[in-house]
Amino acid sequence: MTSRLPVYLISVVSLCVVAALYYASIDTIKTLSPQGCRMSWMSPSYLLQSGFDRKWTSLAGRYSLWLYREVGWEGHELHGAPVLFIPGNAGSSHQVRSIASSAARQYYSNPHEVAFEFRGNPLKALDFFAVEFNEDLSAFHGTTLDAQKAYTRRAIDYILSLYPPDTPIVIMGHSMGGVVGVSLLPHPKVSAIITMSTPHTLPPARFDRRVDRIYSTNRNALLTEPTPILSMCGGATDLMIPSESCILPEALSTGNGSKPYRRTIFSSALEGSWTGVGHREMVWCHQVRWRIARAALQLGPASTASGRADVLDTWLRDGQTLPPGYTPAIAPLALEGAEYLSPDVRLELKNPTGSRTYVMPAPGDTSSRRRFLLYVSQGSISPTAPHSPLPLRASIYACSTTSTCQPLRADSLRLVPNPQPGKPFPVPDEGSDESEGVVVFEAELPSDYSGVAVRTEYGDGRGWVVGGFVPEEPSVDKAGALGPLLSHLSLVLPSSQLRTTVQLPNLLSSALLVYSLAPKLSDGCTDALLWPLLQYTSHPAETHYFPLGPRSRILLHTHASAPFISSAYTHGLNFSVYSTGESACAIERLELAVDLWATLGRWGTRYAAPAASWAVGVVAISLFDAWRAVDAVGVMPSVGSSLATFASARLPILLILSFLTSFIPLLVDMWLGNRGEWQLSPIAPLLLLTVTGLVSVSWAVISILMWPLRKLARRFFSRSSPVISRRTSSLVSLGLICLLIFLLVPWQVGFLGCWIYHLSTCASVQPTLAVTENAAIPLIPRDGEDEQSTVSPIAPSTRLPATTQDRSAQNEREHLLLLMTWLLPLAAPVLAIWVRTLFTAGLTTPFDGDHNVLYVAPFLVLVDPSWGLTWTWVWGGPAGLKSRWTMVVLALAAFVWGPRYTYLVFEVASAMLVVGVVAHFIKR
Template identity: 60%
Template sequence: MTRLLFLLAIFSVVSVILFYFSGSDIVHTLSPQGCRMSWMSPSYVLQSHFDHTWSPLTRRYSLWLYREVGWENTELHGSPVLFIPGNAGSSHQVRSIASSAARQYYHAPYLVASEFHAERYSPLDFFALEFNEDLSAFHGPTLDSEKAYAARAIDYILSLYPPHTSITIMAHSMGGIVATALLPHPNISAIITMSTPHTLPPARFDRRVDRIYSTNSGILSSNPTPILSLCGGATDLMIPSESCILPQALSQEEGGPYRRTVFTSALEGSWTGVGHREMVWCHQVRWRVARAALELAAVSSSSERATVLDKWLRDGHTLPAYSASGDLHLHTTEYETLRAEFPLVLKNPRTPRVYLFPVPRPSGESPTVKFVIYVSQGSIGSVAPQLPLPLHVSVYLCPGHPPEPCTSLEPTVLKLIPAPVVGQPFPVPNEGTDESEGIVLFEAEVSVDLEAHVAVSVNGVDGRGWVVGGFVPEDAIVVDVSTLGVLISPISVAVPHDALRSQIRFPRLLSNALLVYRLTPVFNDHEACEDALLPPLLQHTSHPSETHYFPLAPRSTRPILLHTHASAPYIGTSVTYARGVDLVVYSSGECSVAHVELRLDWWGTLGRWGARYATAAASWAVGIVALLLFNAWRAADASGALPDVRSSLDRFARCVLPWALLASYVFSLVPLPAGFWLGNRGEPIFAPIAPLLLLIVTGLVFVSWWTLSLMLWPLSRILGMIGRSSRRNEDTTGQTSRNALLSIGFVSLLIFVLVPWQVAFLGCWIFHFYTCATSIAALAVSSQQSSPTPVPLAALASRDSNSSPERTSKPPPTSRATLADYANANMHLLLFMTWLLPLAAPVLAVWVRTLATAGFTTPFDGDHNFLYVAPFLVLVEFAGAGPGIERRTDVRETFSPRWGMAVLACVAFVVGPRTTYAVFDVASAAVGWAVIVKIGPRYWGRDSWNGLRWSR
């Protein structure tokens, strides 16, 4: 072990540990979760009539009806909803949402709540599919099986209801992919997906999963069925949430289908990141999903369903319908005229009144001014927190002088924002935010007119709540700083004093999932913040569907880390939102922020890198091992001796790696499409990631070789002690070849009819591991016997005189040099197959999991192609037969098999990180090429072919 390889190994191990802990720390620092636990009294009724007459897959899967014990009976009495679980999911995950729907529809057991007394409302019958925790994320045929079963389950469910009944689909994780694939379907009214990776498969080891995604992409762009995607954000550590964003389509106003993506950090009343599994039981989310399902069942058109989804799963990015309660006539209303430069502040109002704000002259060249008003625990139009106070505010525009009549002022922003409690973390762990204490935010742009007024009508006052409003500066603070500038040193930005709303824009900052910025506020007066109606609240918007809120509290123990999913590796649909960071500070004015400092947060940034480049690391490792084989075979062509793995690694680290690091950096500056290389489209700030990843992966390859050597040592010692060696008997070469062909044929037949080829590849690895141990043992025995034992001449003469011409003498012992080449070749091949093993292991895990739950009822279509593994079968069988090839130096190969490894390396580095399955395809082809050129003569019965001859 050289010092360089040792340092690389230490660097890689330390880097992996750092990436692991920084990634795990995301849920505590980057996006803390504040979810209240949900409670229920579940029961599940098996739909036994949905049997094999409906679908042959009923022997493998099942369908269940959920009932809340003590609140519902087992009879069908409402509208159907189907829940589809995801990867390794369970039908029992339906219980939280189904329980909430039952307890919202009934305010007591079997007593309908007053808001659902209308005839059009009905309770919900929640059905749930049980897929026995299938690993559908790794296997396309499993997804197809789930889709086929779900389609028949829908037919069965609808057969229990009157004709033309519609069904609502809810799906979690990969279940959303199954749900989307069910379209078009005339009876599916809407689909709500939760933590579903719509645009990028979380595991990219199977090309058939990519084909399903390609089909779904067309469905998402054209099918009229409303689809809403709920995303958990950075808290979801199982899928990258940028893949949860639905692809862009024509807006609903332009005649396109309803497609909405809602992040739980922006979901009104939630305002928290939500983990992957927590998405189905987080109370702040599940009751809104249940309420939306209740009202979806009561409407019939797509536009009405879209309205329901926007009402109950609202994130503030879509503007709700707003209209004040009729026109306002000031001559019949008591009103008070205020000065435009001073805000309106009403604490615990008790008298209904109208307040007039004369429209001020703008300070800049903007033709409009912005009016902002906050209402705590009350309502503006239809927007209000849960269980609002009677306090209601209407906003009007009153042109002319005197200012009447007044008409509704159309808002540009009307949404609910959180009201964090000073001194408490936000969101509160295991509790979150109380939805009843939200603040309604109203923003509107008013054209400049000295004769106009904005009227604020305050009604329903009972001494609770508060109202704050007034005109704010329209111009935003624009900071012209690049990402590199923030990387070098922190940037300080002054914030206007006592402003109700301040906007800060960084138009040149890169907004990408790989970057995390840290913002630090500096306050003028800490004491004023403790009694402020609305302490400064930071809103970070990076995408039309993504918003994060952060309280700017003095002495806060939780860092303010700005992150986004607007743009990310391998996601091509979000490039429009790649640049620009938009910050808005909302405040009631008592507590002001002097300035904010912005810098890059390295710990959070590293946590984002590890999760997104784990697959790339596995692919690049195959590329590095392919380069090792290329260099080793080239050295063998030149010198006739194959170097050992340590020498190959050492040569790679000293001679190839420095140039590879430079080339990887330069290549990262090329604006490639999102699906190639590391998916960064040539962004200079991300160029250093490639050399860093290359260093780490090189060290991991060395660690893997050292681990394999450590595993082989005891086995080779045992084999050496019991006298086992890898020596081919040249007298039975023809018989061995025939037996090998029969064995390979039998294994191929077994693959074709029974087991997937991934099982055979695992068997190849195990068999070759044993072969490596025997070759090491043979080399050790040869070293111990390197001194020849003298033989008496008399004995030689006697042997010669008694020998018969018909008797065949034993072949001479294999030279130690040949044994060394043989062992080195085996170790190179073992390292190569070891790094290919993770690419085949996911489907292998699916097969084993399916055997444990369903036996041999699963068709593994496409996994019985023995051609994927046939080259490895031949190669490991030939290696197991013993050393038998010597290279002829007088013949030159026109197309050396080593160039297949060069092609494999290119594919592994450029294409493999996005389409990992392509790496194994090319590896199989490259090994097949080598097998045909190098090993083919053994099975064709020829002694010499393409520069090889069999030793005798």
């Protein structure tokens, strides 16, 4: 008999791994991407749009439409441009209040009084409408998404009927609401779409094939539709969706060579925000919501797609591109009265006053130091500035040997944070202020110019300006990917540089890998104008800022490359260090290594769903071995024995095989979606070990659950064998259940009923076996059969005693129970949606597409003892196929395609059983 000690050890290890994954995932909120959001306040009211009734849509009894009004600031009448807010999974129409309130309080300086900056221009106040989906769980169910799409489309028609013809509407979607918004395209009246924390490229839950179809349709819209779309992502702080799925795909070129506007911005890169933002916090985080509200206000007068794109780029910037409409100063600069600096002296102005011009000649080594950089704190380099800047303004010119200079066009013009020494960044519950920030100007000095002139104006004694030439070429380290895994990688940086760029092209850049960076610098950096600031850009849409302190530890993470998502950004670690060059703040070196704890947290948030699929694969392989025992000795082993055999005989081989398979560059949709990256190969054996332990723990839980049921059966049932119905009544019951599923309830309800019934059957049969330990129990013949024609699962030549036959049949039932238990999570989400819909809207809308009786019919037959069928009978040899090999097919589906297409696992299991049951009855 196989020892069960390995099963117990694996179960304990598995529970420890799950706990570690959970706590590591939770820690990412505090350590990987801290959140610094100020709470938003409002005085909300919601007006039900009762006119949007059943005359407009049949879904009016299930959903509703509301108009937001800021109490005391706005009246009930419509007075502006319409905006429609679409909530996400389990979301509410009330989530519109933060953005809508900000829009009202920006447009009005006082109640009903238009702010000065909006007077005399075509901007209008906004009318924020919001659809109410009664907190539907749309992430799990394609039919629910289709219903929300149909309702929203009609809601747009109703809203626009309240306005003059040709009035456009702006769509805002949070989470899955963004998916609904994109699914509305093409739509002639939708002027722009702003999504927040929306998983555009990968469904967060993969239990429904129809969700994949919706995503496929949306992808075509994202690639080709001309409507401008901007996606706002929260980053690692968002634990509800992986933020790599929030990144919009690059649109395809149109016939005239242009591309539709698609912009993805992470809140950590958003100018003035610079913080990670949680999934639900995205709609109320002040640093984000006021910018989204302002962009919506400015979209009104824009009449073209390019004009709307400029508005979005103006108010929702991450600094990766130049500001819309950016042009350097047109007039040349005269140098009369200018101050000339030495070639080895950088410009440094503390608390500048008045207006001055400074000229800096280019260094003598013109081949490597022709790039000019300028910092302006709290002031502006037009048009970039903090939201409430100081009067201080700077302009930059390229100078030749003549007495005049020409405007120098920037290659990069962005706003970066200036964290306060001694404070965390971002500051919890506070974050950055609108007036904070340092404008960074970078430009390449043309070869026919010999220097740069900086003109400062309107200085009032506040702020500072620092500028100088920096190296053009980055510092490249060719260290291999193995270095940070085995030990610390030491990076030495040049001292007293205004900006140093470091590139490590050989390191893996993946959402599943986190690097720890520890700076080594002196402790006398308290008086620096700009504390050394690390800018980490892993993707054109994703930038993070980290202050470098003497004892700080920085965690570098990315969403550029991730499981099941195609990406061109799979390798390379690139960052820049900005500083004002004080020698006391010189960075001696940076030590880089892989942070195992944070990396473990990234694994946990991305492989929870694949774990359920792999668990089905473990059960399938256990069944394969169990049926092999039936073929060999005629007896089905118990579930505990099968799991013990798997743990001791199969698991070591599978662990090695899973590790080696991870080196194969499979398609991104297969296996664990890691494309053969060897650094990620330990994930597969760890996941396999964990799910094996979870399967063992689940069987222990099931056994504990059956114990009270067994006691009840022993007390209330006097017969020594289970009551077996006649075939006719079973056929009628099966027909009624199938009819009920076909007409009313989803098949997931039928599967849950099957599982509950089978659990009670497995529990009630066990006392019978104890009572009849020394007695044989004959099989009860069905209609039209005599006792001699009764089929036995054991060949006549090897007929076993009745007690052994019963024990083997019971073990087979329990194996089926274990498999159904792990198939249940794949059906449970839709079941939860159905129950929730019953409570919120009743039977107002049928669950179209969830009434396929073939998903559950074979289970109905197998769990009903009156049919006298077992898996061994069903797969006893149609077309010469042994039953155990069907489990190999199921295991392959679960391990190879199940992690990405989770719904495929249930479909394969159901399809095999359907074919088997049909083949059995045909053979009969």
